[in-house]
Amino acid sequence: MRRRSLALRLMIYLAITQIAGTLLLVPIVDFLVSVSGVLPGWEISRDDWGEHRLQALVARSLTRDEAGAARLEPTPELRAYLAENPLARYAAFDCRSGALPGSSPELVQALSGLDRLEAASLKFRLAGDGDARARGALRRMPAGSAACAIAAYGYRFAWSDLHAVSGLFLTLHSAIVIAPAVLIALAIAWLVVRRGLAPLRAAAADVAAIDMDTLHKRLGVDDAPKEIAPFVEAVNDALGRLDAGVAAQRRFTANAAHELRTPIAIMRAHADNPDDAAFRCDMKRDIRRVQTIVEQLLATARFSIREAPADVDIDLGEAVLAIVADYTPLMIENGRRIAFEPPSTPTIARGDKWALECVVANLLDNALRAEPPGGVVDVRVLPSAIVEIADHGAGVSDADRDRIFEPFWRRDAKGHGTGLGLAISKTLAELMGGSISIVETCGGGATFRIALRKSRAPQPIRSSSRVEFQRAEGGAEELRSA
CATH class of the missing domain: 3.30.565.10 (Histidine kinase-like ATPase, C-terminal domain)
Known part of the structure; x- marks a missing residue:
């Protein structure tokens, strides 16, 4: 039977916990605080998490014609999103030709002159917009995309956007960042587990050294950690019961041998004088005594193997x-x-x-x-x-x-x-x-x-x-x- 390693499991649990705490805890807390609205002045608002879905839908709507020119053709998913959010607007920009057909004229006009900016992303708000929740975001696309940048405006957060939000953390950049962290977490977990399980290995070595002649020995409890001490004490109690049982069995064997020796000696003495008048009576009595001792020994043996x-x-x-x-x-x-x-x-x-x-x-x-x-x-x-x-x-x-x-x-x-x-x-x-x-x-x-x-x-x-x-x-x- 192949046993599972406790040390390996502890290492995996520790590594997962460290990775989650290091890489995921901050964005998850940020997301929960902003979505809950408990802090109105939080840097990231609830609706800021909605930009990623709208930008992803616009990116999937970008295609190229036979001449290789980029164009914007809304997909059914993007049309459905716009039907749910009528205030939402979007725009896509080509690095050479400017805004693509189908982009929002208002966003194109507001974002003109972007060719003079070197920015990976931009947060903005249209001047004069009466909607206090309205906000926009522009993000450059990876090299090879049909557009250089995509702008989204007027988006609203919905719980269906979580799939797009989770994609922010599942990128090549995240994998490159996580890889060293995973190795470091595993190394730390290995050191922690090895050090933490050292008392348990020492106790196991002490138990392995105990045999029938050293049942009086006990495991050290003073230096055992609080979590391991109950196990060590239970092993010591079991050793104590075993020692007492073995001692009782040895006493029983010695006493039984002594009890059998006496009637056998008497029977032997009677056998030397078979003509004695009381020979048969004495022999029957001694045989009955030996039979009683044997039956009691058998009964005791039956208890020792726990045959109820x-x-x-x-x-x-x-x-x-x-x-x-x-x-x-x-x-x-x-x-x-x-x-x-x-x-x-x-x-x-x-x-x-x-x-x-x-x-x-x-x-x-x-x-x-x-x-x-x-x-x-x-x-x-x-x-x-x-x-x-x-x-x-x-x-x-x-x-x-x-x-x-x-x-x-x-x-x-x-x-x-x-x-x-x-x-x-x-x-x-x-x-x-x-x-x-x-x-x-x-x-x-x-x-x-x-x-x-x-x-x-x-x-x-x-x-x-x-x-x-x-x-x-x-x-x-x-x-x-x-």
Whole structure:
């Protein structure tokens, strides 16, 4: 992709501005002041701008006969002009024969003796003319023209004369004058732009020198111009966020490696004693811990590439019930029970099913560790699209309720878990447009509350009841409804 040069554009804009200001500003202001009439004593009056059109029409009416003699034959445009301005008069003079036929006798008589004058142009007014606005102009024609000079008198300015007025500035003389001015303007613009963009080039060189090992460096703002300073500050802010993100990723990698090392070392120690009675139980526990860490790492990696959860309708009761059923064998194996209370009316929430499963699974895993042996973990889905997971353990103190969602934070360094589950759960809940909070369970313990967005889709009608999972006689799992 070919990029446009900012320096080139600035140079062109500056050059155009300088040329327009130098060559066009004065005549344009002069024209506007005279046409507006705001200064009655202005040297050039409004009607003075009308001479150029009349003289141009007369010049186009000049022809030569077969003998080469100049003659004046009014064109239809000149006749139309005279019909609009009946007081207008004109005359054309040949250098050798004098006035051409068709010229105004009054102007010929008034301008007799011009052969004794060497003048390129002449402004005049006929003596005794009662029209205060009447004025005349005589202008010599270029060499090779059919006449030496053309006189116009009694002209009036009209806005249709602007085309003829603009032709005054589009001549060879103007081009010769403008050419050096254009070159000088371009040189000045190049120097100004080069000097003005020097801080930006210096900042670009500083940015190019920054890599992953020097993200702590910042661009200098003190010497930056006021227009560039916001851009430099924005780049510094972006570098700060990038530095913080890289540092967090490095801390995350180090902590994750440390967390994986511990269960792997335990599994290796257990593998050295396969005849131990608790071998299978310990191995299953350690494998589950490694699996949890890997799943949390995958979830965190998914956030890092900004893969946002899908936003679809989810039957909240059915989705949570499926997760509870999957966790039931684990709960029973560890001597706990789990009770599920569906919503009184079917509830459809907006969110991502995978994200919801990850959040509920993390909270159930925490509740399993917190619930005392023989206890019941309560899972409730409320019609307001809220999921509650309650345990009856030690609970969470008020001081720890804000810190509990921080990555790698654990209340007890000797406890199980990586300290990632709640942080990931909070992030997932927020990405789905919901939230997660913690309150005290009635009678002691902690209740985690997931609040989601309720769908506006029509809610199905279905009966519901509390379901409790426990182990019946003979070791089989049993669903008990109440």
